[in-house]
Amino acid sequence: MPAPDPLPDPVPLVGCPYKSDPYPLYExxxxxxxxxxxxxxxxxQAWLVTGYDAAHSALNDDRLGKNHDRGNDRWRARASIMPEPQHSQLQVHLLHQDPPKHTQMRRHxxxxxxxxxxxxxxxRFRRLADDLVDALPETGPTDLVAAFAAPFPFRVLAEAIGLPQELADGFDRDWGKVVxxxxPTDPGRPLYEARLHGLQSYIAEVVAHKREHAGDDLLSRLVTARDQGELSQEELDSMVFQLLVAGQEPVTNQITTSLIALFRDPAALARLRDDEALLPRAVEELLRYDSxxxxxxxxxxxxxxxxxxxxVPAGDSVIVSLCAANRDPRRFTDPGTLDLDRSPNPHLAFGHGIHFCPGAALARAELRIALGTLLRRLPGLHLAVRDEDIEWTPAVLGRGTHRLPVGYDRRI
Incomplete structure (x- = not known):
């Protein structure tokens, strides 16, 4: 058997074939x-960690810091895409902090x-899901991202953090594309900067509202922490930014990747539709299978x-491929198979170590509710386009789809 062609150096992580199915390259x-x-x-350019053991080790390696101040000039010249002053004002959230600052901020x-x-x-989350399904057409087709997978996580997030309805209604999902x-020379730069300024204005409105109408909720507590000197203004704005963007877009994407995995495995879909008791374990496997x-x-x-x-030179960026780690055959038997009975399932979809996603419990609940509601209330749910016509997002760090056209027999 001939030896495989050597990988290029650097390995390009670009293009539609890679975004639609990165797993052969990761293998x-x-x-x-x-x-x-x-x-x-x-x-x-960055250094990518791919195997499970190496990924687990890197996620727990206290030599690796997250603060952008550690980045060298080569990294900064290309990677600090968000312009100043916005970079300094919105990029000092939890994902970019190291202890002891990270420990202090995470506590909030x-x-x-x-x-x-x-x-x-x-x-309450179940009622939100049912309300969205109630608004769907009696029969398909419909775009499930616009009609459900995008609004559901944001409505849940608003409930969880205390974002009032009048402000939630004013959030533009396109603002999330600032990540x-x-x-600087891209033709889309003016639109990018317009979104950035729009999001900044929205964050300022949220903070002002919570300062005026404080309650027993996360946003109010963060504003109080700023007013008591426990957070700087930049840290407050960055944490609100992280909540609004990282708190809902990945769940939208995970709903789409999970449904596509089930559409590609009709037996698994039918089994999950017929037995909701499988949902907790199925969600863990769907998170592992395509995060x-x-x-x-x-x-x-x-x-x-x-x-x-x-x-690795000082200040070069190191990135961990969670998807590659979660398909490592040295850790998971038959990793390319969707196995709803897989247990234990020590996937790394939410990371590991001190930066383990603080919203993991919320995301898991959202996924259980979203999948359970859709499969129960939309009999015959299926993909309404060819698999090869699915529009995968070009986002660098995440997987998901812009649209998910589906059909179904009826709405229950």
């Missing part, structure tokens, strides 16, 4: 070694997303370091 990379230099569409959000609190809110890199968090955000060494046998 080649895992087999060739745990760490590879990669090239993103923006032109930034942990209680709001604690599993016990989320479980108390589940009946998708658009370089909306495809890649982590940047990490940096503060000195030249060895990473699983590869020398």
């Amino acid at each position: 080649r990379m895992r087999e060739a070694g745990p760490v590879h230099r990669v090239l993103f569409p923006s032109g930034v 959000v942990s209680d709001a997303f604690a599993p016990r609190r989320i479980e108390r809110l589940v009946p 998708q890199p658009v370089g 909306a968090f495809e890649l982590t955000t940047w990490r940096f060494f503060d000195r030249d370091s060895d990473l699983h046998g590869t020398g």
Whole structure:
């Protein structure tokens, strides 16, 4: 058997074939070694970690920091896409902090997303899902992203963090696209900057409203923490930014990747539709099988370091491929198969270590409710376009679809 062609250096992570199915490339990379230099569409180069053991180790490696100040000039020239002053004002949230600052800031959000609190809110979340299904056409086709997968996570998030209805109604989902890199010379730059300014104005409106109408909710507590000197204004704005963008778009994407996986496996779909008791375990497998968090955000060494046998210069970016780790056959038997009975399932879809996603319990509840509601109330739910015509988002770090045209027999 001839040896496979060597991987290019750097490995380009670009193009529609890669975004529609990155797993063959990740398999080649895992087999060739745990760490590879990669090239993103923006032109930034990074070191990508692919195997499960290497990913787990990197996520727990206290040598790797998240603060952007650690990035070197090569990284900063290409990767600091968000312009100043917005970069300094919106990019000092939890994902870009190291201890002890990270520990202090995370403490402000942990209680709001604690599993016990989320479980108390589940009946309300179920009503939100049912309300959206009630508004669907009696029969398909319909775009399930616009009609359900996008509004449901945002309505849930609004409930969880205390965003009042009048402000929730004014949120423009397009503002979430500010996390998708658009370089300074890109023709789309003016639209990108307009979205950025719109989102900043919205955050200022939210903060002002909560200062005037404080309640027993997360947003009010964050504003109070700022007023008491526990957070800076930039940290407050950044945390609100992170909640509004990272708190709902990945769940939208995970609903779409989960449904596509089920559409491609009709037996699994039918089994889950007929037995909702499978939902908790099925959600874990769907998170493993095709995670909306495809890649982590940047990490940096503060000195030249060895990473699983590869020398990485100080300030170069290190990124972990959660999707590649979750398909590693050395950790998961038959990883390319959707197995609703898989247990245990130690996937890394929410990361690991101190940066484990604080909203994991909320996301899990949303996915259980979303999938259970859609499968129960839309008999015959199926994809209404050819599989190859699915429009995958070009986002660098995440997986999902812009649209998900579906059909169904009727609405119950």
